[in-house]
Amino acid sequence: MKSISLIQFLIEEKRAGHINSELSLLIEVVARACKRISVAVAKGALGGVLGNAGTDNIQGEAQKKLDVISNEILLEANAWGGHLAACASEEMDDPQPIPDAYPKGHHLLLFDPLDGSSNIDVNVSVGTIFSVLRCPDDIDEVLAEHFLQKGTEQVAAGYVVYGPSTLLVLTFGHGVHEFTLDREHGSFVLSRRGMTIPAQTSEFAVNMANQRHWEAPMQRYIGELQAGSTGPRGRDFNMRWVASMVADVHRIVTRGGVFIYPLDARIREQGGKLRLMYEANPMAFIVEQAGGAATTGRERIMGLQPTGLHQRVPVFLGSKDEIDVVTRYHLESDDSRA
Template sequence: MTPLALPGDTAIASPDLAAHLDARGADPALATLAIAIADAAAPLAARLALAGLPGDPARIVGSNDSGDRQKALDRAAHDHLLGALARADVRAVVSEEAEGAITLRPEGRFDVAIDPIDGSGSIGIGAPLGLLFCVFEAGGDFLRPGTEAIAAGYVSFGHSTDMGLSLGDGVDLYTLDPASGRFHLARERVRIPEGRPMIAHNASNIGHWPERLRDHVAARIASGANMRWIAAAVSDLHRILLQGGMFLYPADARRGYENGRLRLLYEAFPIAFLIEQAGGAATNGATRILALTPDALHAHCPLIFGDRELVAAIPSH
């Protein structure tokens, strides 16, 4: 089968991740960490693309600290990423798939919080999935405010595999070339498009929301806002960076949802870091996400993020 060529196609000419970070003058140790995650993401993307051909990636193998069912690929991705981070200057790692912090290098320079597979409820059905990570200078424990984060990123596994990365000087997007296994620069210093009335939320939860929030979202939709919901926060993050809008997963009245469902340290923190670097905002409905401090490694939080004006208009709750 011949490749599908389109008019005006040319060979990849954009720099790969390593070359781009070097040209930017990025801290070499921090660049090495980001490259390690990118290098690990390429075979993970290839494995996801095979679905159940080599075995069942959705097989239940246990549960994580939050009580979520842990699938075979959750565990495999966790182990795979730990191996990659062990080759970088990482002191300790907190992962959604492990109860406590894992020490890699006692004298390492960085601490990393990571969600190896975001949206893992959709493993094995071809739906978009993701990976999230947040980086801190090593020291103390992980129960520190998000303002201490120095870098964050994600990988979105869809029909393309895309990496968003910020080392604190804006957000750059890279796309994986499967032939070479390298991520190449796709968009530099991304800014969230403003004034795009799109809302990502799980509509089945609305009946449990605070009334003021429910009425606000209903009014937005009645006035023409479109609803989007991918059921993987990384995928909505990637879409919002490119197309605008906002994402809502607030706390609600159900038992177990009083503090939201997303994890603060390795989901909300990296998303908030990236969103702010792209000109947006991220809150828990009342307070800036990065101003929060987790009281436990797997603490939950409500999360609203996206276009700064859309987020600011959300009624406090």
Template sequence: MTNLSQWLATETNDDKLASAIESMAAAGVEIATVLRQAPIAGQTGLAGATNVQGEAQKALDLISNDIVLKHLRENPAISILVSEELDEAVEMSSQGEVIVATDPLDGSSNLDVNVTVGTIFSILPAAGGLLQKGTAQLAAGYVAYGPATSLVLRIKGATSVFTLASDGQWLLTVAAALVPEASGEFAINTARERFWDAATKNYVKESVAGEAGAAGKRYNMRWVGSMVADIHRILMRGGIFLYPLDSETASKGGRLRLLYEANPMAWLVEGAGGRSSTGQQGILAVEPTGIHQRVPVILGSAEEVARMEDWYRRS
């Protein structure tokens, strides 16, 4: 089977970019090992600190962040690191040619119940500075720590999936993931219904109406509460992920962060034939204004994203 190094050799002739991807992949291998042993090592639970977004940090948030920092500091190709867990960007190498933006451990609220969590990352050219549109990404990916540990990557072509083998190698298991154009699943936190805007309420109402509704088919709802887990399911079998702007998050611009959550996931989903949107424009077209900027996020099967956007036009 093709391993990660062999795949990189065919996907890019940019050695700096390839090395940045390999550094994040190596960090993922180490984080996977830590997560497997965390309950035994007593590393679960809160760390007693909050991040720049005011969110309570888990011990494993900080451990994962430290692992990423270690691997990137060892790589002279990395110019700057932006992390969800750090207030400010961290300068790495003055000679570095790429910027890495990352959520080192997405979905950490699920750690205590052994649900899939992940590491999300985006790689940008250092020459463009910190605040670049998603279209400027050189590559993006995530590691999903589940029953199998998966590395999902896209440079410029297709979105590919690797699986961590017992010898520590990443082996290519899906050369080109394909998000089905249509689907009968949607993922949203329905406990937030009281905050939803009209477009979201109408989309969900139409979906749960099933065959008798305007959508004309039956839907199932899925919600893990870990973005990596929800997006991985959609990447493999279709559906739509919804974290739209609502009355509670409007003052912040949304819930999820643009640089290291929305942009890399949009890059991956679009590379697999899906679509991304804020409800008003494509995610990758959003002009960043800050390294921790938040945006609404709608990702998934093209027909479902288009239906959601239509509700925004009508609302």
């Protein structure tokens, strides 16, 4: 089979009318930045990039050195190409405008520069997640409010896995495609076209250490999975948990499963654990395009109207049949209390 580079794929997407030149350039720049992040991750201790940076991000979480490095790489790469109006990062309080010295484009970029960074020091797969929105027309200054668009407004989303191989998974709303970094040639090459998530699965990913804090419908659902073939579901389920969203979701996009980070008593006031704009929306876009489903346990993630740049939500995503079941349990529980 003839190999197709990312650049060739983007040209094909332009010819098909799926994207314009500016969005194509944006994806090329993000991919190039992620190649630099991949090199930094691969060096590990030899590059002096392990350990804490001694700073906290906007969420009050301790930043790893690679969090800061990855954030700087993405900001620098996207500053001067003329394809962006502004960008926003999970690691920064406010959006980053494009410097006045450079031309400005018509897109907004949001990213989690290094998802799963708590795993860096133990050499477990980590990744980058990104989402692209259109910038509203006729505005002089891009503010946080201009990023607060529903997930359905995304024009592109993707993630990169820094693992045994470096993989880019991408959607423009016309299917999901995987590219593998060819390290010898320094380019991403199409390795899977039209990825699909099976509707049924027997795998789930969740942090069971939090079980005692979960709501009743979540307790019911996991209890049924744990009961296996002798329980109400009539079959055995396996748990897989990497604690790196990119790695867990990529497994699901590749072979099916469900990823769940539910609401629990400790995080109820903040709304959930994962960030809507940087994690939930782009992953929901990818999962839905692959034939899966993504909800908060009660409603479609991409239908939510964001209220803040760093808003958090519960996340249930993956194989459609299982997401339908656990979402129904939450809605039934709400109805019973009404």
